[in-house]
Amino acid sequence: MTRPRRLRLSRPALAALDAAANRLYGWRWNPLYQSGTVAVVALLILLGTGLYLLLFYRLGAPFASMARIDQDVWLGRWLRSLHRYASDAFIIAVVIHAWRMFAQRRSWGPRALAWVSGGVVLAAGLVEAWTGFVMVWDSFGERLAREGARLFDALPLFSEPISRIFSGEAAVPGAFFFVNLFMHIGLPLGLGVGLWLHVSKLARPTLLPPRTLSWAIVAALTLAAIARPAPLGDAADPLRLTINTPINLPAAWWLPWSEQLPPLAVFGVLTMLVATFLLVPALTARARSGTLAASFVDPRLCTGCNQCPQDCPWEAITMVARTDERPTLVAQVDPALCVSCGICAGSCAPMGVGPVGYSGRDQLDALRMLVLPELRAAVVAPSVVFCCAEAPASHRAALRARGARVREVRCAGNLHSSAVELALRSGAPGVLVLACPPRDCAGREGPKWLGERLYNDREAELQPRVDRRRVRVGTMAAGDLRGTLECYDQFARDVSALAPVVPASELDLTLECATAVPGAGGDA
Amino acid sequence: MAGRRVLRVALALVATVAGLAVLAAASAVDLPWHGANTAALRLAWSAHPERIEVCRAPSKAEVEALGEHMRQRVECDGRSATYALRVRVNGVLVGDEVVRGGGLRNDRPMHLLQTYALWPGRRRIQVEFSRRERATSDSVSGTSAAAPEADTGIFAGRAAREVSERARRTRGAVPPLLTLDTTLTFGPQQVVLLTFDADLRRLVVPPGRMR
Numbered sequence: 001m002t003r004p005r006r007l008r009l010s011r012p013a014l015a016a017l018d019a020a021a022n023r024l025y026g027w028r029w030n031p032l033y034q035s036g037t038v039a040v041v042a043l044l045i046l047l048g049t050g051l052y053l054l055l056f057y058r059l060g061a062p063f064a065s066m067a068r069i070d071q072d073v074w075l076g077r078w079l080r081s082l083h084r085y086a087s088d089a090f091i092i093a094v095v096i097h098a099w100r101m102f103a104q105r106r107s108w109g110p111r112a113l114a115w116v117s118g119g120v121v122l123a124a125g126l127v128e129a130w131t132g133f134v135m136v137w138d139s140f141g142e143r144l145a146r147e148g149a150r151l152f153d154a155l156p157l158f159s160e161p162i163s164r165i166f167s168g169e170a171a172v173p174g175a176f177f178f179v180n181l182f183m184h185i186g187l188p189l190g191l192g193v194g195l196w197l198h199v200s201k202l203a204r205p206t207l208l209p210p211r212t213l214s215w216a217i218v219a220a221l222t223l224a225a226i227a228r229p230a231p232l233g234d235a236a237d238p239l240r241l242t243i244n245t246p247i248n249l250p251a252a253w254w255l256p257w258s259e260q261l262p263p264l265a266v267f268g269v270l271t272m273l274v275a276t277f278l279l280v281p282a283l284t285a286r287a288r289s290g291t292l293a294a295s296f297v298d299p300r301l302c303t304g305c306n307q308c309p310q311d312c313p314w315e316a317i318t319m320v321a322r323t324d325e326r327p328t329l330v331a332q333v334d335p336a337l338c339v340s341c342g343i344c345a346g347s348c349a350p351m352g353v354g355p356v357g358y359s360g361r362d363q364l365d366a367l368r369m370l371v372l373p374e375l376r377a378a379v380v381a382p383s384v385v386f387c388c389a390e391a392p393a394s395h396r397a398a399l400r401a402r403g404a405r406v407r408e409v410r411c412a413g414n415l416h417s418s419a420v421e422l423a424l425r426s427g428a429p430g431v432l433v434l435a436c437p438p439r440d441c442a443g444r445e446g447p448k449w450l451g452e453r454l455y456n457d458r459e460a461e462l463q464p465r466v467d468r469r470r471v472r473v474g475t476m477a478a479g480d481l482r483g484t485l486e487c488y489d490q491f492a493r494d495v496s497a498l499a500p501v502v503p504a505s506e507l508d509l510t511l512e513c514a515t516a517v518p519g520a521g522g523d524a
Numbered sequence: 525m526a527g528r529r530v531l532r533v534a535l536a537l538v539a540t541v542a543g544l545a546v547l548a549a550a551s552a553v554d555l556p557w558h559g560a561n562t563a564a565l566r567l568a569w570s571a572h573p574e575r576i577e578v579c580r581a582p583s584k585a586e587v588e589a590l591g592e593h594m595r596q597r598v599e600c601d602g603r604s605a606t607y608a609l610r611v612r613v614n615g616v617l618v619g620d621e622v623v624r625g626g627g628l629r630n631d632r633p634m635h636l637l638q639t640y641a642l643w644p645g646r647r648r649i650q651v652e653f654s655r656r657e658r659a660t661s662d663s664v665s666g667t668s669a670a671a672p673e674a675d676t677g678i679f680a681g682r683a684a685r686e687v688s689e690r691a692r693r694t695r696g697a698v699p700p701l702l703t704l705d706t707t708l709t710f711g712p713q714q715v716v717l718l719t720f721d722a723d724l725r726r727l728v729v730p731p732g733r734m735r
Contacts, residue, residue, distance in 0.1 A: 024536045088551050143557055159626055160570065161635050167568035168717050169730070224544040231552050239715040243560050246552035256555055 010103040015392065018440070019479020027477035031217070033439035034209040035097035040195070041209065041217050042090035047188065049083040054185075059177045062137035063235045070232050081225035087129050088250040089221060094122045104390075104442060105284060110201060110314060110337045112281035117197035119277050124191050129251035131184040135177070138233030139242040140252075142166070147258055154263030168238035201337065202444070203315045291410075293356050294335035295344050301352025304328025307459040311347040311413075313444035314339055341443030342414030346453060349460035351416065360416035360460075363409070367419055371407055372426045381501070383430040383492060384423040388412050390442055391434060391476045395484045402488060404432070412436065412473075413446030417453050417462040424470055430495035432488060434476035447473070470495060563644040563710035567611070567651065569720035570635045571698040573625040576657050577602030597682055604631045605655045607698070612650040613642060622656070634698075644712045651718065651727055653702040702727050 021030045031038055056073050058065035069076035098118055101107050107115040130148065134141045149162035165172055199205035208214055233246050247255060258266050286292055299322065308331050309317040316337035319329035331353055333344075345354025351361045375381045385404040387396055388411055399406050405428070409415045412435030420431045433454075435447040451473055452458035462471065472494075474487035579600040587595050604625045611619035618640050626632035698720065704727040708716055721728045 024532070024539045026532075084551055085547060088547055092547075139557070159632055161637060164568060164570065164635055164637050167566060167637055168715060169568050169719055220540055220544055224548050228545075228548040230548075239566075239717060241558035241562055241564060241713040241715060243556065243558055243713065244554040245557050247555045249550040249553050 010099065014100060014103040015478050018477075019392075022437075022477045022479040027437035027440075027475060027480060027483075028210075029213055029216075030437070030439075030477075031209075031213070032096060032100070033437055034213060035093045035100060037206060037209040037439075038217060039090050039093035039097060040207050041214050042086045042093060042221075043188075043191065043195075045086035045218060045221065046083060046090065049079045049086065052079055053083060057135065057181070059174050059181060062135060062177055066136050066138070066232060067235075070229075077229045078222070078225045081228075081230040082222055083132075084230040084248070085221045085224050087125075087132065088248065089217070091122070091125055091129065091250045094118070094125060098122065102280060102284070105286075106339075106442060108281040108285040109288065110316070110339050113201055114198050115281050116278060117194050117200075119274075121191055121194040121198060123274075124187055124194060126251060128184065128187045128191070129248070131180050131187070133248060133251065134180050135184060136232065137172075137177075137236045139236060139245045140233050140247060142236035142238070143242075143245050143247075144252060144255065145236075147255060151258075151263050151266055154267070166238045172236075172238075201314060203313050204445070206439075288335065288340075291355065291357060292340050294338035294340060295333045295342070295353055295355045296359075297331045297333055298352040299324070299330045301348075301350040302328075302330045303350055303352075304330060305349070305459060307347045307349075308344040308353050311343055311445070311449050313341065313343060317344060317353070339443075340410075341446070342410040343443050343446060343449060346413050346416050346449060347460060348416075351418070354414075355410070358410050358414055360418060363414075363416050363419045364422055367407070367422055367426075371405055371423065374405060375423070375427045378427075381427040381429060383432060383488075383495060384428045385488065386412070386415050386419070386431065386433045387476060388434065388436045388441075388446070390436055392478050392481075395434075395476050395481055398481060398485060399434075399488055402485065402492075404488060404492075411441065411443035411446040412450045413441070413443050413448070415450060417460055420454070420471055421463060421466050424466060424501065427501055429498070429501050430470040430472070430491060432491045433471075433473045434484065434487070435473060437475055437477045440477070447475070467498075469498060470501075558713070559641075561644060561712055563642045563712065564639050564715045565611070565613070565642055565647075565649060565708075565710070565718060566637075566639045566715050567609070567619075567718050568637045570633050571720055571722065572633050572693075572696050573607070573630070574605040574655060574697040574700065575602055575631075575693060576605050598686065604629070605657050605697075605700075606630070607634070608652075608654050608656050609636070609638070610650075610652045610654075611638070611640060612648075613640065614648050615650075623653075639715070642710055644710045644714070646707060646709045648707045649704065649718070651702075651704040653698070653720075653727070655700040696722075699725055 018030065018032055021032045025031070027033065053069060053076075056065060056069050056076065066080070069080055071077070098115075101111070101115065101118070130144055134145045134148075146163065146166055149166060152158065153161040153163050165176055199207070209217070231246055234242060261269070288294060295316075297317075304319065304322075304326075306319055306329070309315075309319055314337050316334050316339075317331050318334070320332045322328065322330045331344075333353070340355045342355050342358040345351070345359045345363070348354065348360060351359055351364075354360065354362070356362075371384060375384075382403050382405045385399050385406045386409050387399070387406055389408045390411070391408075396406050396408070412433055415433060420433070423431050433450060435441070435450060438447045441447055449458065453460060454462045454471060454473060455468070462468075472487075472491050474484070474491070476484045577600040579598045581597065582599055606625075607623045609619060609621045609623050610617060619638060621638065623634050623636055624630045625634045702720065704718065706729070708729065710716055716729060718727060718729055720726075
């Protein structure tokens, strides 16, 4: 089935944006990689500043109290502006995060709940912004309130049209501002629930960016608030036709269009947008077969070590009682939760778990068939570079042009340490593993577990007999080809300074692992 | 190497400042709402529609067939009136609407909110709000002086109460015909409100401007 053009374009567009941000900030501080956690930082700023502003807000005189906050209250103008800019940053970060998940095809299957709950969080954020702007009760707040009332009046919900509140016959009742304030305070609770649902299927969810980046975001938004405080519009006046209103585009980009349409058309468009958003998991879903099939467990090889459930970023693996007479537990993969990232394959010393074609045994077989003959035939064997399949193709091509033997793995966390050892034993002078930036890993925790396995003895660890000087982990970030090549060149220089490798007689690593397991054959 | 690093940091700072400037600018973009040289006439009021009923006095046999607590001296059946709103500005018809009461049976209060855009200046405004049904409200037929014998016992004083209730309901309803013919001056961006004063029972232009 041909993917629609916009689906195909979304990924290159995102990659181009990522590349630009990587060039500017480096992959460690690229805020686009941190879009989800940036939204949480913005939410925390909103909570802090909102609580302070609430102390000075008066339901009986909303605009007057806002004007007082702006002019008289200590730090009032800056904190109000910071509140405003944080709300904008929140909406923008959530939209970028959704786009990233969509473009990287991380919105379907077991991730559907995260997709839908993320949409709920975005919708709640927009409504929250709406109520916040109405609270100010300047001309923009009035415009939003009037449009909301117009839309609600089209629904058979209220006996008296809400729009009558703004006719100018009488002052806008305090009850209206009370309900608005109630929603503005209550909705963050809903946001919290949405956020909890959003990460509920993740193991070890990351909620905040690195501390430095968090403070950098706070500082940047504060500077913006000080340098250009958010303007307060004219006071709302139902009996005056305001010519221009200062519209907040991130939260109310839809307003000028909505005002031109009849309410039913607005609801129609809204329904279509919501339906399309909710249907994304179904529209982008792919068959769970082949490389996208859920991981399998070979119970004959499973020793019940409990490592794969610990490493699985999706909590898709549990240990259950065995059906044979062996005294250990056995791993069991829940296909409804497994996203086929393959991280379990790298965690299993006996190579008894992993997606079809990507288990440790499959990796060794592929190396033997495709890479090792080349290494043995070469006069000077090249270094082997394991790259994440998600890495930019241009980087892989550049590495090949440098003479490296590039081998793709599904995810850096998918790479089994035995594959590294096998490559070295077969004559490769070094093995460089280039992973995606940690916050851009489709498997969520690939680079993290890879490093732990190669350097910190986490199961399935790289054996002590392997010379660590010949193994290195680097990062391959979009737009940072120079960084990728520098990493490779440095590694090649370091390796060339070492004594030449003498290929060892190849151990049958598969057999070596399997003989520890009663009843398992080496060719299993 | 150090120079490249400094350049990169400088570029990152410039990009950050530019991003923040865009964020701040997008946070308050002046977009037009109303035309620069416009005014408006707004008609806004809430009132009960008149109840148009046909009433009759039930026969003695009909009354006795009911439990005492359910007996009525007069039984009425009817519906709420609907109204035609016509608005003319300088003699030109700008609004011609049918206004009904709220609710599925249109027996709830009717809420009117109409805004007509005008050019600023002095304008002759003519508003007519008239009942569309011809029937007289609260018409009671066949009650023949309200059967005085029924106005005793548990019905004692009921006739008077019913008359009082009907009078109250009639007073609460909008009159069958409301008209206003006046000349108003509309300033630029000004909305002139026209409403129904339930005490005076006529259309008025309130003097004060509300928040």
